[in-house]
Amino acid sequence: MISLSPNLPPERQRAMLQQMLTIRRFEERASDDYGAGKIHGVVHCYIGEEAVAVGVCTALTRTDRIISTHRGHGHCIAKGADLNRMMAELYGRQAGYCKGKGGSMHIADFDIGMLGANGIVAGGIPIVTGAGLAAQMEGKGGVAVSFFGDGASNAGPFHECLNIAATMKLPMIYVCENNLWAAQTSAAQTHAEIDVAGRAAGYGIPGVVVDGNDVFAVYQAANTAVARARAGEGPTLIECKTYRWRAHTERKGQPDPRDKAEVEAWLQRDPIALLERQLRQQGELDDAVLRAMESEIAGAIEAAVAFSEASPVPLPEQATDDVFAA
Amino acid sequence: MRELTYNQAALEAIAEEMRRDPKVFYMSTDALPSLWNEFGADRIKVMPIAESAITGMGIGAAGSGFRPIVDWRQVTFCFVAMDQIVNQAAKIHYMFGGQAKFPMLFRASVGGGGQVAAQHSQSPYSMFMNVAGLKMFLPSTPADMKGLIKTAIRDNNPVISFESGRLMGLKGPVPDGDYTIPLGVADVKRQGSDVTVVALAWLVHEALAAADTLAAEGISVEVIDPRSLVPLDSDTIRASVRKTGRLVVADEAGPTAGFSAEVATLVTEDPETFARLQAPVKRVCALQVPIPYSPVLENAVFPDRSRIIAGIREVLRGSRAVAA
Incomplete structure (x- = not known):
């Protein structure tokens, strides 16, 4: 089951499906290319959680600001980042978003309000809260969104920032992607209360739990929170219950202590399949449209790979560029 | 030439830069009276004692077009914000390929001599010198203080103003008017x-x-x-x-x-x-x-x-x- 369709035109709803599929296909390719040694270091896949990024970002405008986590591809794509420059960054090339300085964990695009994926759990929460303060000082109705995981909700910056945002009535939306696992450790082992959203009560702000695999439910919760933030009424904490399908990283041979039955149960609630079924029921999607969508995405990803392979690797002397801004 | 204390010179520099550039604002756990009286709540953000959040918020505001001043007060209090300083502020420009600027001034008093024991008598600037991506200075006179702070506020990078606790009341000549002293010049x-x-x-x-x-x-x-x-x-x-x-x-x-x-x-x-x-x-x-x-x-x-x-x-x- 998925919640009833929101008040969005059919083409926007199809665009949500297309973005979710783009995230998934992008990461499937990234995982393959990582396994093939073309992508280095570490890659964290967002597959299974696509409805969160897409649902939230559908409620935003281009100038609204977001911050992401080490598992950041989905937020980048949902905010409108360029696949070519994303893939080129994963490939460590000059044409990448970070000129090959950041890699998978650090993609940012400040032109679209994407303030960066961040490799430190809870590290981005203060930064994006500062973007919320900036939006408040700008006075143009902008909002800022902090994406973070259940692990981050146990760290100090989460609590510090919720208190500050509530006190200052900052136009913030705190989106906890509760995928039940912080790296190799279960939320059941580390959370005093199972619902992160309940922590909002301590700061006197709304805290809502939504089905994070239901993109319309996420969108509607985000839309409510964004309206509240734009109206100057302060922050909201949205907890999206979701699950990552893959291990913590794509590194081969790492332990994945999750119970097979737990993983299997979540695979049955594929956010993309749920949305697809809903759109078909609404008469807004058929096989031909879906095939065309998949074909377009496949083309875009092939193009991103070709773009990346054509981009030169950085020159060694570029290692000393951009330590300081001019 | 008129004389100001080391501390007055810092505050005068900050007030002048805040008048000059509306993007400059101040975050501190206590409002400094002279700045509060002139600029009020719009520009002086009184924050809880949560240095990690305050420091990170400075980074986010800087990346959004502002020029925040984050007053850690004593350097010892910034240690709870080390993730934001070392992992975020210092690296974020480089790590994102130089695509955004992060102009920030951090203020921190350093040194000893006040009989306040180990946690409040520290001179840890070399810890920060060791981190690529941070600029920093430590003046010895009121005139240097004023010129360096003005330069730092205009710099497009995170800059730490280490300020000697022993010298806060030291008086010295300070030129009238707007002047700056470049970083990196002894x-x-x-x-x-x-x-x-x-x-x-x-x-x-x-x-x-x-x-x-x-x-x-x-x-x-x-x-x-x-x-x-x-x-x-x-x-x-x-x-x-x-x-x-x-x-x-x-x-x-x-x-x-x-x-x-x-x-x-x-x-x-x-x-x-x-x-x-x-x-x-x-x-x-x-x-x-x-x-x-x-x-x-x-x-x-x-x-x-x-x-x-x-x-x-x-x-x-x-x-x-x-x-x-």
């Missing part, structure tokens, strides 16, 4: 020919006093205040040592992997300067201990003019002849 506070003393903050004044004492004996001491730690003006330091042939480094911090070690290395790894050295480099630093409370103990830990004089005598005694 000031030769006293010309001399026999030995170079590179000193920071309070120890600049102690070194000048030592130079006065030794002048009566015919010993000519050159005193260099780097002012800026990153970037550090190695050219001026090396040129001075090539002239005098001797170097004493005076620092209120401990010696281990510290500022003093950096200065000694700048001199010894430069072949031309090394060739002119007539004596081993002498460091006059705090003892490598947490700073103790009782005045007798605290005074035993910190260097002062008498230890600088002893250090100078040591390098003069240990001198060798080098070819001109």
Whole structure:
């Protein structure tokens, strides 16, 4: 089951499906290319959680600001980042978003309000809260969104920032992607209360739990929170219950202590399949449209790979560029 | 010329920059009365004691087009924000390929002498010097303070203003009007020919006093205040040592992997300067201990003019002849 369709035109709803599929296909390719040694270091896949990024970002405008986590591809794509420059960054090339300085964990695009994926759990929460303060000082109705995981909700910056945002009535939306696992450790082992959203009560702000695999439910919760933030009424904490399908990283041979039955149960609630079924029921999607969508995405990803392979690797002397801004 | 205290000079610089640029705003756990009275709640953000959040919020505001000043008050309080300083502020411009600027000023008082024990008597600037992506300075006079703070607020990078707690009430001449002092330019506070003393903050004044004492004996001491730690003006330091042939480094911090070690290395790894050295480099630093409370103990830990004089005598005694 998925919640009833929101008040969005059919083409926007199809665009949500297309973005979710783009995230998934992008990461499937990234995982393959990582396994093939073309992508280095570490890659964290967002597959299974696509409805969160897409649902939230559908409620935003281009100038609204977001911050992401080490598992950041989905937020980048949902905010409108360029696949070519994303893939080129994963490939460590000059044409990448970070000129090959950041890699998978650090993609940012400040032109679209994407303030960066961040490799430190809870590290981005203060930064994006500062973007919320900036939006408040700008006075143009902008909002800022902090994406973070259940692990981050146990760290100090989460609590510090919720208190500050509530006190200052900052136009913030705190989106906890509760995928039940912080790296190799279960939320059941580390959370005093199972619902992160309940922590909002301590700061006197709304805290809502939504089905994070239901993109319309996420969108509607985000839309409510964004309206509240734009109206100057302060922050909201949205907890999206979701699950990552893959291990913590794509590194081969790492332990994945999750119970097979737990993983299997979540695979049955594929956010993309749920949305697809809903759109078909609404008469807004058929096989031909879906095939065309998949074909377009496949083309875009092939193009991103070709773009990346054509981009030169950085020159060694570029290692000393951009330590300081001019 | 009119006189201001070291602290007044800092506040005057900040107020002038806030008048000049509406994007500059101030975050602090306590409102500073003079700034609060002039700029009010729109520009002076009174924050809870949550330095990690405040520091990170400065980064986010900077990346969104503002020029925040984050006042950590004492440097010791910024240690709870080390993730934001080291992992975020220092790296974010580079890590994102230079696509956004993060202009920020962090303020932190440093040093000892106040009988407030180990947690409130610290000079950890070399910890920060070790992190690529941060600029920082530590002035010794009100005039330098004002010019450096104004430069730092206009800089497009995170800059830490380390401010000597001992000097807060020190009065000195400060030019009228708008002026800046660039980062990375040392000031030769006293010309001399026999030995170079590179000193920071309070120890600049102690070194000048030592130079006065030794002048009566015919010993000519050159005193260099780097002012800026990153970037550090190695050219001026090396040129001075090539002239005098001797170097004493005076620092209120401990010696281990510290500022003093950096200065000694700048001199010894430069072949031309090394060739002119007539004596081993002498460091006059705090003892490598947490700073103790009782005045007798605290005074035993910190260097002062008498230890600088002893250090100078040591390098003069240990001198060798080098070819001109």
